[in-house]
Amino acid sequence: MVLSIWGCSSTDHVEPPKQSLPPKPEPASLILATPLQVSYQSELALARLGQMLSEMELTKEQRAELFYERAVVFDRVGLRSLARLDFTRALREKPDFAEAYNFIGVYLVQQQNYDEAYEAFDSALELAPDYDYAYLNRGIALYYGNRPDLAASDIKRFFEAEPEDPYRVLWLFLAEAKLDADQAKRNMRERYEKYHDSSWNWDLVRLYLGDLTPTQLMGNVIKGVKENRDLAERLCETYFYLGKLELAKGNRKEAISYFKLALANNVYDFIEHRYALLELDLMSRKRQNSTDVSAKKQASI
Template sequence: MSVSKGMGYLLGVLVLLPLSGCSSRSQVEPPKVVPQPTSLVLATPLQVSYQSELALARLGQMLGEMELTPEQRAELFYERAVVFDRVGLRSLARLDFNRALREKPDFAEAYNFIGVYLVQQQNYDEAYEAFDSALELAPDYDYAYLNRGIALYYGNRASLSVSDMKRFYDAQPEDPYRVLWLYLAERKLDEASAMSHLREHLRQHGDSAWNWDLVRLYSGTLTPTQLMASVVTGVKDNRELAERLCEAYFYLGKFELAKGNRKEAISYFKLALANNVYDFIEHRYALLELELMARKAAQPGGEVRREQDGKQPAI
């Protein structure tokens, strides 16, 4: 899902690669099989489009050559920042979001993006301030509640995270991604209660759309293999496949991490990154998850400690 409007979707060529050891007439032990995530699906990684390159050129020309009011300059800086963000140029995007705020200090959407970047850098207190500013300016800005809820989730402020995720969920309870993020937040407080709520939300609002299968995975009524079969069903082009895969692999990573399957989780998070869907939150936080796991592994005893998603120590 994108930072401001939705969640990712993905698809591609189904690649299931079982590994087998070679037989030998000598008594050498066969090579060890390296565990792989179930039923890998791959898409061609997204590339920077001609339209995005043209948009960046035109916005740069307008900003350099036109007589503009401060509000017009703010809007153009913001639009260019969104394009930079979409193609993965996040330092340039953040620079333009800050320029937009200098021109228009009451720009709620720019505060929202700045907050997301601060979360990715694990600057949680500054991120909270950015999201607070966005919500003071636009109290009904749904995605600022989501993004602040995610910041609180990674900042180990579970109760406050649940409050924001509940607000985000209540605005559109038929959205499976809102169900998932509310569950992830609630699970840090009470795993049994979170699962009960997840299953009730699925019962009330679930339908045949593929992304509800993400919820079914967490509810225990769908296997990872079945999920990947669902991901590829009805895909129209490579972009849709890449977007679906980015989402599916991220939530599979969170699913495996909660079970303590650290190696499988790492593989899934890396696969979520592989499609270059830079503007989906699943891409952003797959990278953060890998950074957090690497930090834990570097701590004494980190490799052997169970990676319980709902019981992470404060970072």
């Protein structure tokens, strides 16, 4: 299904003003996938893991692994409270479980408990110093916790482990842009020129560089896609980064629409889905705080 992001104009006749008008922004066509549903395989895995945990004689190590596996499945299907409970159980059985600390940290970021999230990621990295994704997730926690210098440092380390990955280029740009937007864009251009290939997801970087319009990007997203899951995953990523771009431009309403579209695909285990929800919550809180301040000013008059 293809929709227009721009609202319909009025059909009432209005005499156009004599002065020249700025050109209208190019409308972006929106593509929708069928939202992902819980698969039979996931349901079967949850049933099997639950049975093993309740009926088998297991060592603490084995119980920790099974709790972790079940938590990952819970997370994949969007049952995050149950997932967090099982990750915590895994840590109780195996206190040196770095991957479980990493997941707990991600959930704490989504709840905006940044200090506790830093501690969880620190524990993961203390146990596994080369755990790349713990650096990314700690960097994202620092990014949302308004500590951009530390965020850029962590995400740069994540980027350097695989610089050919366009998502690492994007997240490093987002972190660096909080420090110096112009320099961040120059850095992104250099990384793009050095590492890009023909993969479709480099189009996301081209979008941020201004080499591609949103309409062109959406036209490329569907190329080569044969399965609905692939389309849903691509759209989750694409709409999230479009939302971040619009938010950076100050286009709040457009950003909200894109973040909601990112969520609509139900790709629960993608970081773009996780943080689209956080972005919406942050925007809602900011608006509520602004409303509260205005109300207090009015009351004091």
